[in-house]
Amino acid sequence: MKIAVIGSGAVGCFYGARLVQCGHEVHFLMRRDLEAVRRNGLRIKSVDGDFYLPQVHAHGDPREIGPVNLVLCALKATAMDAAEALVRPCVGPRTRIIAMINGLGIEEQFAQWFDPWRVFGGMAFVCINRGRPGVVHHYGYGRVAFGHLLDDLPQVEEIARLFADAGLESQVRPSLRQARWEKLMWNIPFSTLTVSAGGVTTQEIIDDAGLNEMARRLIFETGHAGNADGCHIEVETMLRKMMANTATMGGYRPSMLVDYENKLPLEVEAILGEPVRRAHRLNFPVPTIEAQYWLVSFLDKLNRGMIGTRAADEIMDDQ
Amino acid sequence: MKIAVIGSGAVGCFYGARLVQCGHEVHFLMRRDLEAVRRNGLRIKSVDGDFYLPQVHAHGDPREIGPVNLVLCALKATAMDAAEALVRPCVGPRTRIIAMINGLGIEEQFAQWFDPWRVFGGMAFVCINRGRPGVVHHYGYGRVAFGHLLDDLPQVEEIARLFADAGLESQVRPSLRQARWEKLMWNIPFSTLTVSAGGVTTQEIIDDAGLNEMARRLIFETGHAGNADGCHIEVETMLRKMMANTATMGGYRPSMLVDYENKLPLEVEAILGEPVRRAHRLNFPVPTIEAQYWLVSFLDKLNRGMIGTRAADEIMDDQ
Numbered sequence: 001m002k003i004a005v006i007g008s009g010a011v012g013c014f015y016g017a018r019l020v021q022c023g024h025e026v027h028f029l030m031r032r033d034l035e036a037v038r039r040n041g042l043r044i045k046s047v048d049g050d051f052y053l054p055q056v057h058a059h060g061d062p063r064e065i066g067p068v069n070l071v072l073c074a075l076k077a078t079a080m081d082a083a084e085a086l087v088r089p090c091v092g093p094r095t096r097i098i099a100m101i102n103g104l105g106i107e108e109q110f111a112q113w114f115d116p117w118r119v120f121g122g123m124a125f126v127c128i129n130r131g132r133p134g135v136v137h138h139y140g141y142g143r144v145a146f147g148h149l150l151d152d153l154p155q156v157e158e159i160a161r162l163f164a165d166a167g168l169e170s171q172v173r174p175s176l177r178q179a180r181w182e183k184l185m186w187n188i189p190f191s192t193l194t195v196s197a198g199g200v201t202t203q204e205i206i207d208d209a210g211l212n213e214m215a216r217r218l219i220f221e222t223g224h225a226g227n228a229d230g231c232h233i234e235v236e237t238m239l240r241k242m243m244a245n246t247a248t249m250g251g252y253r254p255s256m257l258v259d260y261e262n263k264l265p266l267e268v269e270a271i272l273g274e275p276v277r278r279a280h281r282l283n284f285p286v287p288t289i290e291a292q293y294w295l296v297s298f299l300d301k302l303n304r305g306m307i308g309t310r311a312a313d314e315i316m317d318d319q
Numbered sequence: 320m321k322i323a324v325i326g327s328g329a330v331g332c333f334y335g336a337r338l339v340q341c342g343h344e345v346h347f348l349m350r351r352d353l354e355a356v357r358r359n360g361l362r363i364k365s366v367d368g369d370f371y372l373p374q375v376h377a378h379g380d381p382r383e384i385g386p387v388n389l390v391l392c393a394l395k396a397t398a399m400d401a402a403e404a405l406v407r408p409c410v411g412p413r414t415r416i417i418a419m420i421n422g423l424g425i426e427e428q429f430a431q432w433f434d435p436w437r438v439f440g441g442m443a444f445v446c447i448n449r450g451r452p453g454v455v456h457h458y459g460y461g462r463v464a465f466g467h468l469l470d471d472l473p474q475v476e477e478i479a480r481l482f483a484d485a486g487l488e489s490q491v492r493p494s495l496r497q498a499r500w501e502k503l504m505w506n507i508p509f510s511t512l513t514v515s516a517g518g519v520t521t522q523e524i525i526d527d528a529g530l531n532e533m534a535r536r537l538i539f540e541t542g543h544a545g546n547a548d549g550c551h552i553e554v555e556t557m558l559r560k561m562m563a564n565t566a567t568m569g570g571y572r573p574s575m576l577v578d579y580e581n582k583l584p585l586e587v588e589a590i591l592g593e594p595v596r597r598a599h600r601l602n603f604p605v606p607t608i609e610a611q612y613w614l615v616s617f618l619d620k621l622n623r624g625m626i627g628t629r630a631a632d633e634i635m636d637d638q
Contacts, residue, residue: 198621210613287606294529
């Protein structure tokens with residue numbers, strides 16, 4: 001199968017490389033790592049066993065790739081504006097597209113550009129990051145949950161089999177919408193609190209009584225907003241599972257915190273803005289998510305020098 | 320009248336000095352400024368005219384002061400644990416006590432230690448800060464609103480007259496509880512957001528659409544929690560007034576931000592914790608105030624090195 005990986009960060013490189021390993025023709029659209037991979041190939045240092053691909057189809061322009069059977073779109077949510085133009089040259093009459101991008105409304109956006117029947121969502125649960133150019137570090141996990149925009153189950157099963165055949169744990173989700181909301185039940189508390197709590201890991205959130213309570217509140221609001229949006233999430237069960245799983249993860253840094261530390265744009269609209277807007281449309285109150293949205297949006301702008309802080313010429317003792 | 324100022328920070332020094340000016344015998348309990356004031360007196364640099372008191376009764380121990388007619392207790396809320404021991408030596412049979420301390424439940428706490436009839440609240444609206452030892456800078460405003468724990472209006476009027484005679488704008492509040500909640504309608508949004516939004520002045524809160532909305536939400540919840548607590552606050556009117564007044568204040572740093580920058584303990588329990596607990600007892604939801612409470616409590620501890628942040632040995636790409 002001819003596959004295009006659009007957006008070859010850690011996630012795109014890791015899953016793309018696994019698909020190469022089991023014999024698919026995979027083309028990577030690369031930016032940062034393009035020259036290094038062309039010169040030295042792609043190296044995956046993985047808890048499941050290191051492997052090395054000396055020859056990789058690495059491209060700087062999607063028109064070099066042309067139409068494929070399957071597009072794996074693993075761009076950052078902050079790069080969604082560029083997604084259509086980057087994916088378009090790879091789409092032929094039967095091409096299917098998997099969006100492996102954080103947030104809500106991602107697949108709906110793709111369906112504005114391409115046909116809805118083509119569009120899948122892939123939600124990866126994986127500990128991974130980029131090393132030096134051409135190297136990806138895989139620390140653990142790797143499961144991907146798949147859904148289809150129209151919830152066409154046989155099609156989802158086909159995609160899931162493709163990943164299972166590459167030795168990856170894959171999961172078929174009958175409701176894409178519910179899979180998206182359930183993914184947000186982790187991202188909304190843990191990605192965003194690591195930023196608003198001053199740049200700490202998930203461990204500090206678990207350990208501090210107040211932040212732990214705030215994480216629970218965020219999970220609770222997210223799950224119930226999802227149910228208001230037509231899902232059937234068992235909120236209490238999921239809440240206990242999210243907290244228990246995260247407690248075993250040690251002190252690690254979600255990608256939002258890594259982006260914050262690198263002064264990159266945060267996926268704040270995908271992870272917070274869109275869920276808040278969806279809840280508003282449903283008249284479902286999500287005050288704690290909204291507070292996080294306001295704070296993290298501002299911190300993102302402040303962090304990237306987009307807010308001019310003024311010199312204080314006076315101090316008010318507001319006692 | 321013999322007056323003791325317990326806690327001679329900017330507020331204690333400023334109001335105490337004004338009472339000296341109009342002829343009262345004022346004794347200041349000092350810590351940081353004690354030696355400087357004994358040597359060089361007390362200097363107030365004020366928009367209303369500078370003045371200088373070469374000889375001031377400055378003490379390091381309240382037992383040197385002894386019983387007085389009036390105690391002005393201007394300690395930080397974070398020093399409330401020490402308040403009883405510091406005030407006790409100054410209390411005689413007819414002594415009255417004005418608590419000029421941020422928060423809710425302050426006067427109730429004093430009433431546990433002393434007789435309720437003695438206890439007043441003083442809420443200062445003043446732009447002020449400490450300069451070098453023995454110097455206070457007064458940039459603007461100065462009004463004090465007074466209430467009595469038992470809402471004994473003639474007594475409040477007497478106290479207000481004392482301040483008016485010293486040339487200060489003073490206000491009689493028939494309900495101490497309502498005056499406290501209304502003060503919180505400024506402190507809860509503006510003191511605490513300057514900290515949780517990454518260390519910015521009130522101007523950035525006014526200017527940013529999201530933080531502006533969050534400030535309004537905090538004011539709204541505070542006002543309605545006050546009404547659930549038996550007040551009759553015109554929430555919408557107060558909200559408009561708070562936002563409009565703060566917009567004219569320029570880029571200034573509330574005392575909570577100044578404390579944060581100096582890595583001092585924040586008045587987080589007085590300004591956020593106690594209102595949240597009071598609202599809980601009333602079964603009144605204050606989710607936005609609660610989120611601020613969890614975040615600012617944590618940031619306060621993190622800022623003072625009380626949270627051990629762990630080295631991240633792995634990065635999870637939680638895409």
